[in-house]
Amino acid sequence: MVDQKPDNIYASPLDRVADFAFDDAVARVFPDMIQRSVPGYTTIIPMIGLITERYAKPNTQCYDLGCSLGASTLAMRHGLKKAQCTLIAIDNSEAMIKRCEHYIELDNGVAPVELRCCDMREVAIENASVVTLNFTLQFIRQGDRPAMLKNIANGLHSGGALILSEKVYFEPTEEQQTLEALHYDFKRANGYSDLEISQKRSALEQVLIPETIEEHKQRLLDSGFSSVTVWYQCFNFVSFLAIK
């Protein structure tokens, strides 16, 4: 069941574009969709492995929150070659988790992986050295984000790391327009039509809520992290490294 299907979910005109959801149709095409849609995704994934290797501590837990099919989970696992850690991967989409299970089985990493199908807002983070939120916080209601980040900071040991990747927006508008236009150029260069781009944009409007780099940095500091660095940026896609 290794899916390598092309994403054509928004290729035909739809009477009404429904809100984007991580359902079976999306899970089937997800590897193709995310690579063609997120500039830098294929760079960020292996770097999550390197960052995990540096910050993982023996006899702690590492978490991948919003793991989808497990690309970030497996990158973390490959960074855990030496450290004695348990990896906990969570997603609330059954369609994603059932496929993710299969990808984990095919992998030959050594760290034990515990897969859970549940809401990441309800998970107590405990005895943690590395936590990854690779493009998942953006799907959480803004009002719930501070409590989630505090829960993560509280569960991390001092010196532990949070890798937070997000689509962001920019102020002033001119910078936002430039970087958004470049993102759409990236999608077009990857074979998406203008119709696909505009229908997916409508589908995501109420679902993926981006914030500015400054808002992210300030909230991470307010949540109990001692330092925050942007370690990656391509257009309006950014990854932060926050250290407890």
Ligand SMILES: Nc1ncnc2c1ncn2[C@@H]1O[C@H](C[S@+](CC[C@H]([NH3+])C(=O)[O-])CC(=O)[O-])[C@@H](O)[C@H]1O
């Ligand atoms: N409340 C929630 N609880 C648990 N999971 C959630 C929740 N809300 C959304 N999700 C899950 O977060 C994932 C976001 S995708 C992550 C990519 C992956 N990290 C990767 O590195 O390939 C990013 C993207 O599609 O842009 C989906 O699988 C949702 O089901």
Ligand SMILES: O=C(O)C(=O)Cc1ccccc1
């Ligand atoms: O496609 C987009 O415009 C995005 O912002 C990225 C994305 C990738 C996969 C699912 C949802 C959003």
